[in-house]
Amino acid sequence: MSDSQTDKPDELAGTEQPFVQHLMELRDRMIKAVIAIGVAAAILALFPGPGALYDLMAAPLIASLPKGATLIATNVISPFVVPIKIMFMAAFMIALPVVLYQVWAFVAPGLYAHEKKLVMPLVISSTLLFFIGVAFCYYFVFGQVFSFIQSFAPKSITAAPDIEEYLNFVIGMFMAFGLAFEVPIAVILLVRMGILTVAQLREYRGYFWVLAAVGTALVTPPDAGSMIMLLGVVGGLYEVGILAAQMFVKHTKAPEAEAEAEESVSKS
Numbered sequence: 001m002s003d004s005q006t007d008k009p010d011e012l013a014g015t016e017q018p019f020v021q022h023l024m025e026l027r028d029r030m031i032k033a034v035i036a037i038g039v040a041a042a043i044l045a046l047f048p049g050p051g052a053l054y055d056l057m058a059a060p061l062i063a064s065l066p067k068g069a070t071l072i073a074t075n076v077i078s079p080f081v082v083p084i085k086i087m088f089m090a091a092f093m094i095a096l097p098v099v100l101y102q103v104w105a106f107v108a109p110g111l112y113a114h115e116k117k118l119v120m121p122l123v124i125s126s127t128l129l130f131f132i133g134v135a136f137c138y139y140f141v142f143g144q145v146f147s148f149i150q151s152f153a154p155k156s157i158t159a160a161p162d163i164e165e166y167l168n169f170v171i172g173m174f175m176a177f178g179l180a181f182e183v184p185i186a187v188i189l190l191v192r193m194g195i196l197t198v199a200q201l202r203e204y205r206g207y208f209w210v211l212a213a214v215g216t217a218l219v220t221p222p223d224a225g226s227m228i229m230l231l232g233v234v235g236g237l238y239e240v241g242i243l244a245a246q247m248f249v250k251h252t253k254a255p256e257a258e259a260e261a262e263e264s265v266s267k268s
Contacts, residue, residue, distance in 0.1 A: 029102040036098035041091035050083035054163070057086055057170060060138065064146035065159050072160045082163045089171065093134070097127050118192060118248060126185045133181030134174045136233070141177065141226050148226075176219040180234050187241025188248050201242050208238055 044053065058071060073079045092099075100123045108116060153159055190196045196204075209231075216230045 026106060029106045033095070033099040033102045036095040037088070037091050040094040041088055044087050044091055044094075050087040053086050053090055054083040058163075058166065060142035061146050061161065061166060064143070064150050066150075069159055071163045071166060073164070074162050075164060078162075078164050082167050085167060093131070096130070097124075100127055121248070122185055122188065126182055129181040129185065130178040133178040136181070137173050137177035141173070141229060144229075145220075145226050172219070177230065177233075180216075180230060181237060183234055183237040184241035184244050187238065188245045191245040192248060198242055198246055201238075201245070205238070209235060212238075 044050075048056075062070070073082075075081075104119050104123050108119065150159065187201060191198055191201070212234045213231055216227050216234065220226045220230055
């Protein structure tokens with residue numbers, strides 16, 4: 001490294017804070033995130049309301065059930081608790097950009113300028129990708145999954161799913177597809193942190209497809225259609241992540257590293 005680079009002052013010099021002050025800032029950030037979720041929940045409680053939210057969540061399943069069939073509640077308090085849980089789940093998703101921003105604002109003071117260029121785009125893109133994954137699951141996957149399940153039900157059985165079991169199923173599927181759509185973000189972080197290179201990601205493509213197939217088989221219902229859809233999405237997003245990693249790493253490289261790279265190219 002040249003003398004000009006070693007003499008350059010550290011961007012983070014003088015920004016250190018006492019541990020207690022870090023805890024206080026973390027507390028403040030968490031309070032703001034909780035307030036955002038609470039405000040979203042209050043709005044949803046007024047309109048459309050917990051009951052309407054549950055009806056919306058149950059619509060794909062109701063559409064696949066025999067005419068006149070409905071969901072049931074086997075627990076006394078389930079008709080009250082389950083819609084409230086769904087309301088807070090929806091509130092968290094609505095407030096997710098605020099929650100992620102509070103995380104970014106907490107870690108931002110400890111980042112260099114070139115690292116800050118990476119964080120905000122990742123926060124925005126990870127939020128959008130999670131929403132897209134949940135929407136893909138709700139609008140495309142649920143219909144096929146529920147139709148497949150009902151096609152195997154004998155005529156002598158009247159389907160009446162429990163609302164709590166359905167809630168657990170929905171949360172699991174939303175998490176599976178929401179996190180699956182985060183594959184490009186994970187790929188970018190692996191490359192940016194120096195754990196893997198873009199060349200290695202291309203080299204390990206076959207292993208990734210095998211692991212993705214096993215993972216999708218574990219998290220999806222016993223339906224070949226939903227498994228193939230999730231596997232195709234994950235595989236496609238892996239390729240998108242490789243391309244995005246090249247661009248992100250190039251535009252968020254430290255000035256010193258970029259200068260050294262240009263100097264090595266000029267010498268070769």
